Amino acid sequence: MQPLFPCCAGVKQSSDLDKFGYWGGISPDGKIAKGYKTKQVRKKDGVAGGTFTVVDADDAPQMYDDFYK
Secondary structure, three states: OOOOOHHHOOOOOOOHHHOOOOOOOEOOOOHHHHHOOEEEEEOOOOOOOOEEEEEOOOOHHHHHHHHHO
């Protein structure tokens, strides 16, 4: 972010991608799921239960490169 906006030197760019345990994954029918390999992850019982969709580890580096470019 700083190279584009030098006045924002003290601002950190953050996204929900950084908070894997905070959010409910990605939409299984969304743009990310259509562009990258995904997998279903089981949530820990007693917290929320069920499953959610995430980008598979094989495609995660490419997704991060694409997202932060």
